[in-house]
Amino acid sequence: MSDLSRLSINQETIRQWSLPELAEGCVKAGVPGVGLWRAPVQEYGVERAARLMRDAGLAVTSLCRGGFLTGDDRAPALADNRRAVDEAAALGTATLVLVSGGLPPGSRDLHGARERVAEALAELAPYAADRGVRLAIEPLHPMFASDRCVVSSLGQALDLAERFPAERVGVVVDTYHLWWDDRLAEDIARAGGRVAAFQLADWVTPLPAGVLLGRGQLGDGVVDFRRFRELVDAAGYAGPVEVEIFNEELWSRDGADVLAEVADRYAGHVLPA
């Protein structure tokens, strides 16, 4: 049997499953962790979802996502992020993933937008720390820089995170977003104890229109997952390895088949050879 003790499945990878189906499917497959998203959790009920996963013996490895902190209307964004912190705390996860947001409409000021993220982190980090939640800045691939996330590399995420104590603000290492960066090894080493989450998806081409749903099943693309995992481990990270793939082909299949395939690919491409 493969060692699945660190494997976590992000619910969006198998979005055809309800939360109860996810819990049952993970228990059956021997997958010990799940990454959750706010909208389906809110729909199901936060406390109810927390109880469901707890009763199933599953760890909630992260909550996706807060963020979108670059706009002009700051107060509602901060309020929503405080709610996200509360939800993470209720779910029993210490990791709230933050996607920073893109450029405000009409703006060409990337640097300014990044500074607004820093200002928002300064407001949110103490609130989150009081509730046992760490903010995890997720750099997204540079193709999302204008409309989703002005933080485009692990180095940039660390430039932001390092303004705060490591136990309050960490970073997400997501293979899909970072695989192309030749500074990756040094930046992962630099991240050290700030690695708050490690997420996996493969890079496959051609990209679909809108590029959001182009992520590949592990092993179908060009990402060297084993090297990534070794780098993250060497930085001192011993936490969950979460598979987060947005892919319509996976969503069209039987959920248990997808999960079995993920576990198989994880064993073949991520675990030690």
Next chain:
Amino acid sequence: MSDLSRLSINQETIRQWSLPELAEGCVKAGVPGVGLWRAPVQEYGVERAARLMRDAGLAVTSLCRGGFLTGDDRAPALADNRRAVDEAAALGTATLVLVSGGLPPGSRDLHGARERVAEALAELAPYAADRGVRLAIEPLHPMFASDRCVVSSLGQALDLAERFPAERVGVVVDTYHLWWDDRLAEDIARAGGRVAAFQLADWVTPLPAGVLLGRGQLGDGVVDFRRFRELVDAAGYAGPVEVEIFNEELWSRDGADVLAEVADRYAGHVLPA
């Protein structure tokens, strides 16, 4: 009248025009330079294209493109690149744009692919220098890293170029590919005399399927062109400013209208305010 003395139009921006139409259109619009592509030039005849542009008084500011040097079958790629050098020399341009190529099929070794580019440059640069042509390494946006170009940032391009004399191997600064990079200002300064070409297109979303034809008309997106031009100028570059936009909407319109719009946008977004 706006100062169009540095403006060059890459022929792919108005691909609905034949080479004679391009020459005539540029003369009428007061645009003094053109960037050419190998395939249409070969079809028209290299010597004939050279004479056409010379007779029209137009400068050929660059030839696109050589490269694709990462594959296993090295000899044909090198031979083709020598032909590209010969064509550039015949056209009277000192700048051959090189797009490195993506990962070879089945490979996950980005570093190795980049090293193969370096090896190929070592073979090609003396040949090009003997013919008065400088190789210009073009970093493409990281979303092209797997299938087109393993050189994804200006810093990476400089890491390669700096292994050779500046007059033999330079870099292309293309706004579309580089705008997201927070190291841009320092890397353009580092490039200095190695800036061999400066190309413009705007970043607009959503990206179309395949992402190749998603470039925007100047001013339609998020790129701060004036700042880019100031950075490139400050690095000592005084050469042509070439507009290269792949966009099906532009291709569907009257070529003269597109060129007039490009000149207008250039004046409004690139020239000093």
